Amino acid sequence: MTPPANWMNDPNGLIKIDDTFHLFYQHNPTANRWGNLHWGHASSTDLLRWDHHPIALAPDDHGQAFSGTVVADDTGSAGFGAGALVAVFTQDLDGFQRQSLASSTDGGMTWQMFSGNPVLDAPEGVHDFRDPKVLRYESEQGSWWVMVLAVGAEIWIYRSEDLRSWQQCSAFAVPTQGEGSILEVPELVRLPVEGTGESIWVLLVSIIPPGGARRLAGRTRWIAVDFDGERLTAHDADRGSTFDAGCDFYAPMVWDGGPCDPTICVGWMNEWGFVGPDRDTEWCGRMSMPRRLTLVRSRGQLRLRQPPVVDAPNDPAWRGATLMNSPDLRGLVDNRCFAIWVRCDLDDATGVVEIEFAPEDADAESKIIRIDAEGLRLGQDGECICAEQEEQDGSWIREVLVIVDAGSIEVFVDDGLGAASEICGLGFGATAVSLHLAGSASVAAASVFVPSPNGSFTEPAS
Ligand code: FRU
Numbered sequence: 370m371t372p373p374a375n376w377m378n379d380p381n382g383l384i385k386i387d388d389t390f391h392l393f394y395q396h397n398p399t400a401n402r403w404g405n406l407h408w409g410h411a412s413s414t415d416l417l418r419w420d421h422h423p424i425a426l427a428p429d430d431h432g433q434a435f436s437g438t439v440v441a442d443d444t445g446s447a448g449f450g451a452g453a454l455v456a457v458f459t460q461d462l463d464g465f466q467r468q469s470l471a472s473s474t475d476g477g478m479t480w481q482m483f484s485g486n487p488v489l490d491a492p493e494g495v496h497d498f499r500d501p502k503v504l505r506y507e508s509e510q511g512s513w514w515v516m517v518l519a520v521g522a523e524i525w526i527y528r529s530e531d532l533r534s535w536q537q538c539s540a541f542a543v544p545t546q547g548e549g550s551i552l553e554v555p556e557l558v559r560l561p562v563e564g565t566g567e568s569i570w571v572l573l574v575s576i577i578p579p580g581g582a583r584r585l586a587g588r589t590r591w592i593a594v595d596f597d598g599e600r601l602t603a604h605d606a607d608r609g610s611t612f613d614a615g616c617d618f619y620a621p622m623v624w625d626g627g628p629c630d631p632t633i634c635v636g637w638m639n640e641w642g643f644v645g646p647d648r649d650t651e652w653c654g655r656m657s658m659p660r661r662l663t664l665v666r667s668r669g670q671l672r673l674r675q676p677p678v679v680d681a682p683n684d685p686a687w688r689g690a691t692l693m694n695s696p697d698l699r700g701l702v703d704n705r706c707f708a709i710w711v712r713c714d715l716d717d718a719t720g721v722v723e724i725e726f727a728p729e730d731a732d733a734e735s736k737i738i739r740i741d742a743e744g745l746r747l748g749q750d751g752e753c754i755c756a757e758q759e760e761q762d763g764s765w766i767r768e769v770l771v772i773v774d775a776g777s778i779e780v781f782v783d784d785g786l787g788a789a790s791e792i793c794g795l796g797f798g799a800t801a802v803s804l805h806l807a808g809s810a811s812v813a814a815a816s817v818f819v820p821s822p823n824g825s826f827t828e829p830a831s
Contacts, residue, residue, distance in 0.1 A: 382439030432462030549579030676785030719808030733796030
């Protein structure tokens with residue numbers, strides 16, 4: 370999902386209405402760079418093909434429209450009518466941030482700013498006060514609206530009966546990557562633990578590291594928490610884990626599936642200053658492949674699973690071919706979107722598998738994914754994924770699914786137990802894919818998939 374033109378960053382206000390997923394997003398409709406922030410709007414029934422809609426929110430006297438949430442106000446508690454959609458979002462005026470409301474009574478197609486904005490101002494002297502995640506908390510003690518807000522290096526929790534008047538209940542210091550970090554775009558959601566009837570609250574945060582925003586691996590973290598509608602408590606001494614180990618994944622938000630449907634997450638693939646190949650297109654910024662979120666308990670540890678919603682190896686809408694030609698297994702993909710699936714066996718600590726992507730276009734850059742006993746690394750500076758797993762139970766990575774789409778690369782390990790996403794210089798043309806094995810490594814199966822009917826795949830003459 371990319372905007373029709375110009376700049377995009379965070380996903381905002383994710384909400385499913387009937388069978389349609391609505392995705393609002395940070396959007397500058399007049400330039401290919403950050404600033405002048407509006408909410409763009411798109412919708413989809415399959416999370417792959419998107420319809421674009423008119424802009425939802427525009428800046429006004431209270432400031433630009435920064436990130437936030439959309440909730441369905443079934444009872445009309447906020448005074449905009451029963452069933453109205455209410456957007457709760459940050460407005461930024463010259464670096465001063467406050468929370469505002471807008472309402473829609475036509476399913477999110479048109480929006481009216483609330484005349485009483487802002488509904489929540491920052492306390493004196495507080496600058497970073499943004500990105501409200503609003504949800505309905507239900508318990509035996511009653512139900513109320515909760516706002517989860519990023520305030521500097523802390524998460525503040527507020528509660529409200531009517532979305533207009535908010536009382537602060539608590540502050541939670543997230544164990545981040547060091548002094549001077551700033552948190553952004555908190556997400557709080559209950560996720561099921563696979564194979565049990567249990568579900569656990571999980572807090573997702575995106576982090577500006579000390580020293581300021583820059584392109585860095587693993588800028589998103591998740592942490593299991595207890596939540597009583599007013600207060601967050603971390604499990605044990607849990608410092609949280611990397612959500613996505615790549616350099617270009619940020620601000621993940623979810624369509625909360627509740628107890629019945631899967632919870633699906635999408636993140637912004639880019640960084641404010643780094644635009645990669647998108648500089649040559651009309652648009653700049655893209656969403657990740659949507660992912661289904663669950664938790665897995667293994668050896669007393671909780672792990673997050675996030676397989677992509679596209680299951681290329683098993684989906685009849687994708688056409689597959691085996692990667693062949695020993696001793697190197699290789700093939701040429703003539704499509705800007707394709708998937709690679711590899712089942713490997715490292716056998717012992719000497720095993721190395723490398724997946725190499727070499728674009729035919731001389732101006733494009735090649736890319737190597739390396740899998741060894743330590744885990745999987747995407748490029749030189751990449752954080753290693755699944756390193757923790759190797760330490761814990763001594764099992765090696767078995768399966769790798771790579772989705773390439775117009776210069777973005779998303780890697781999923783062992784059915785989503787690890788993920789890494791990056792924008793890279795692969796370009797939009799044909800790409801030779803080869804597998805190199807070293808040490809004890811062997812490959813049980815390796816395939817390439819292209820979406821039918823357009824994609825094509827050939828084995829190059831050796
Ligand atoms: C995260 C972020 C948010 C803010 C928005 C502004 O990428 O900086 O904190 O609301 O983007 O575009």
